[in-house]
Amino acid sequence: MDTNNFKVTSSRYKIHTAEEFPELRNDLILQAARGKKTARAPTWIMRQAGRYLPEFRKLRESHSFFEICQTPQLACEITMQPILRYEGLLDASIIFSDILVIPQALGMEVQMLPAQGPHFPAPLESPEDIGRLHKHVDVDEELSYVFRAITLTRHALSGRVPLIGFAGAPWTLFAYMVEGGGSKTFARAKRWLFDWPEASDGVLERITAVLIPYLVGQVRAGAQLLQVFDSWASELSHHHYVRFALPALRRVKEGVHAQCNAEGITTPPLIVFAKNVTHTVLPLLEEIGFDVVGLDWTTAPSEVSNRTSAVQGNFDPSILYASDEAIRSEVKTVANMFKHRNTPGWISNLGHGITPGVKPESVRVFLEAVQECSRE
Numbered sequence: 001m002d003t004n005n006f007k008v009t010s011s012r013y014k015i016h017t018a019e020e021f022p023e024l025r026n027d028l029i030l031q032a033a034r035g036k037k038t039a040r041a042p043t044w045i046m047r048q049a050g051r052y053l054p055e056f057r058k059l060r061e062s063h064s065f066f067e068i069c070q071t072p073q074l075a076c077e078i079t080m081q082p083i084l085r086y087e088g089l090l091d092a093s094i095i096f097s098d099i100l101v102i103p104q105a106l107g108m109e110v111q112m113l114p115a116q117g118p119h120f121p122a123p124l125e126s127p128e129d130i131g132r133l134h135k136h137v138d139v140d141e142e143l144s145y146v147f148r149a150i151t152l153t154r155h156a157l158s159g160r161v162p163l164i165g166f167a168g169a170p171w172t173l174f175a176y177m178v179e180g181g182g183s184k185t186f187a188r189a190k191r192w193l194f195d196w197p198e199a200s201d202g203v204l205e206r207i208t209a210v211l212i213p214y215l216v217g218q219v220r221a222g223a224q225l226l227q228v229f230d231s232w233a234s235e236l237s238h239h240h241y242v243r244f245a246l247p248a249l250r251r252v253k254e255g256v257h258a259q260c261n262a263e264g265i266t267t268p269p270l271i272v273f274a275k276n277v278t279h280t281v282l283p284l285l286e287e288i289g290f291d292v293v294g295l296d297w298t299t300a301p302s303e304v305s306n307r308t309s310a311v312q313g314n315f316d317p318s319i320l321y322a323s324d325e326a327i328r329s330e331v332k333t334v335a336n337m338f339k340h341r342n343t344p345g346w347i348s349n350l351g352h353g354i355t356p357g358v359k360p361e362s363v364r365v366f367l368e369a370v371q372e373c374s375r376e
């Protein structure tokens with residue numbers, strides 16, 4: 001890839017084939033993602049390895065967030081925490097990392113501030129700042145710690161469940177790089193789109209050019225599904241989502257397919273999670289051709305059409321604060337709604353990440369209820 005003096009190189013991380021890893025014993029999520037009706041819904045939880053787990057908080061006492069991300073042994077240990085705690089109840093693992101490793105690879109500093117979340121000391125304020133981004137990104141050099149964590153975790157999983165790799169969508173990463181953190185209005189990021197549309201395209205293009213080899217690198221390393229998070233999808237006006245965010249997302253999906261084909265590796269199922277998208281954006285998203293569309297809790301599962309293999313979601317994360325009886329009753333209600341979906345597959349998940357105050361025992365009640373209520 002070489003656009004406007006911007007160069008991305010990759011492809012040195014070895015291809016790890018299925019034969020090198022312990023044999024997979026539970027492939028329910030792969031079946032559902034490929035459009036098969038499964039006997040029950042496979043389940044995982046966004047942020048399943050996170051602060052609600054005492055074993056996670058314990059490890060965080062002695063290591064910073066990005067130190068964990070950058071140390072394959074630690075990232076592997078944390079990825080395994082929910083799998084070991086809820087043995088037999090989770091049907092997928094997701095590699096412990098963050099979407100903000102891409103801005104880091106592009107040369108930006110990112111800090112994780114306690115109680116505040118991500119912070120960029122020097123965000124992109126105007127198009128001149130594009131010059132601060134690396135002109136050449138060697139994906140293997142910058143991000144091989146993620147690839148090594150994935151390979152290590154595939155061994156540690158011993159075939160229990162598949163491993164999901166992930167990345168942020170171009171628009172969501174662009175918004176972080178310009179805002180310098182979370183935002184209520186996204187005024188700075190939107191100002192770029194209004195005032196500097198071409199420069200915005202340029203930044204989206206650079207992000208996309210790194211995302212493609214990064215996702216394919218995760219597959220080479222052993223990731224069995226990939227999820228793309230467009231967490232700020234709902235912040236844009238419809239026409240701006242269509243003008244800026246969707247084309248970049250399409251390039252990611254098509255680029256991953258093309259690069260996997262070129263390397264002779266099978267493209268794994270691709271999941272897109274676009275939070276809070278409206279019924280007008282959803283069909284456009286589906287048209288891109290992701291295998292699985294993830295929904296937040298505000299959208300009915302029946303909104304996803306049968307051209308998508310599986311719908312993922314979409315329990316309100318707050319149900320985990322309710323009583324055990326209320327959790328069981330809500331799981332039953334939502335599982336019944338999924339019986340009226342249009343897609344063959346259903347992958348159960350929350351509609352967004354699990355929050356730090358949840359009791360780990362409530363998660364067990366939730367997971368057991370899903371196993372029981374999602375039987376078809």
Ligand SMILES: Cc1c2[nH]c(c1CCC(=O)O)Cc1[nH]c(c(CCC(=O)O)c1C)Cc1[nH]c(c(CCC(=O)O)c1C)Cc1[nH]c(c(C)c1CCC(=O)O)C2
Pocket residue numbers: 045046047048049050051060065094095096097098099100112114116117118166182229231353
């Ligand atoms: C927007 C976004 C980010 N990161 C991510 C997204 C997309 C999903 C979403 O919409 O939530 C993705 C992400 N972040 C994390 C994972 C790990 C895998 C998993 O278990 O799901 C994944 C998939 C770990 C994490 N990423 C983060 C934590 C908590 C950090 C800590 O230990 O202090 C974890 C476990 C930090 C993080 N990282 C990010 C934010 C906004 C925060 C702070 C949020 C908070 O405070 O809860 C950026």
